[in-house]
Amino acid sequence: MRQIWIAMGCMVGLLGGCNEDRIASICEKNPELCADLNDDGYCRLERSNVIRNRYYHLQDNSDIGLYHLMKSLETYLVCIEKTTLIEYSERKERKNNRVEGMVAARRQLESLDVQTRNSHEPHLLLWHWTNNGSQEAKEAFLKRQGSPQLEEPELQLALANHYRTIDTTKSIQILHHALSLYQAEEEVDIMIPTALTSLYMKQQAYPQAYLWALVTNQLQGNKGGGKSPYIQLTEQQKEALEKQAEQIVEQLHEGKYQPSR
Template sequence: MFTSFFAISAFFGLLGCEQPTNTQVICNKNPELCADLHKDSWCRFEKGDLIRNRFKLKNTLEPSGKLIYDQLLYLENYNKCVELASGVQHILHPERTNDRARAFGLSSQTLSELQETTKGSNDPHLAYYHWSRFNDPEAEAVLFAAESNGAITDVMLKAELASHYLRLNPTKSKQLYAEVFEGSTEENFKADWLLALATIYRLENKFEIDYWLSMTNIEITHANFTEVQMLALIKGNKILQRRLDKDALELAEQLQSGEYQKSKLKTLLDKDIREAHSPL
């Protein structure tokens, strides 16, 4: 048991396999999951994520570290949002402001309890949480021991570690990102991984690759960009720009279709990793 919330969940028992996504349905059938939350429409998405994850926890006999880690993140997001909302004074209905303030206090307490009870966990997700949030040296040791032993399989957690190694050990970062791209799906792929990789190649003064990966991110996210700044990476070479833009479009389509295996990015990363580990 990790918090008083889990004790409540155990007390009410399991409901079965059905997993409703409508939060109002969940709250109506499981009022104990929503009683400490505010009632109006502020922080709708944060509250919805938290409620749905609470429902998953209630229906899980032995919650995984990943599920509890998600609960910590959802609690953090909700707590931050409702803190801001509690500072907004409702003139016509002051009781709504009071309700948000109550929810902020309760969510702060619940978050603190969950942080305390997960401290010292040997689960990699929870170790990552305590290391990244509190710089906990014991959690750091657990996390990197798990990484060294190949015990970390979750794509998102690997991506966090790849980001950590970005400047400390670029080759290690590339290797982890290669595993991340290898294990990602159309559903969980994150375009930001491309920007992290682009940063590595920029630090290596490989500006063509930096341009290619950055433009692939832009193709996927449709982010605004300044063409002059992008062109500066390749010294204004318009012919090279057309080729790299074409390659970026191709890579974007492959990654969004789950076809990393066929991509030039896989070829590049495999080559870089192989060369980095080859004896001089």
């Protein structure tokens, strides 16, 4: 279900070839979605994502839509706050433009945070658990473990992080399951293979740690096996693990990864 809402923006407006999803078109037809954000070229991608998610939310006033909007506002704020601090010597009017965008985004995010506190949508439960420390949201989220509602890599990663210090083996199993949920051509969250590397190191399962370090490396577009000063393996072992890593990456790209039994 996670792709349906995101793709909805291209269906709105019928056969417009996703023209409605173009930022210029959105801002022309719905200037209120764009006017309160900076327009000086800084944080362009983050700004665009906020505008798109605001637009999508107009079309589908759902809790999952609110979550995507909140996440994009959060990312935009991280970027715009950083550039506002760094570029302190710019002309006053340009800096004010960014400050105004920052204030508007923070105000909207705070409003949505309050608005969604009673939601039972899993993504929003995760939001209030991790951002607000809500024990009620945490318990409600964890109660959904094993249900179709949590069958999504992002949510499985959150589960794995919960068990990371409680049950390492269970955390590893959840991470492998998270990888099996990716569909073809979906971008894999690099935190999942990175976490597997760390957990296998914790278990002193060094070949597996090396394998998932290789997978992480290859998913980031780096060629070769790299260096691993903390793991002593023979060249033959490294070659075998490198081939296995290539197979795993290929399976992930094709949406066919299955954990080994």
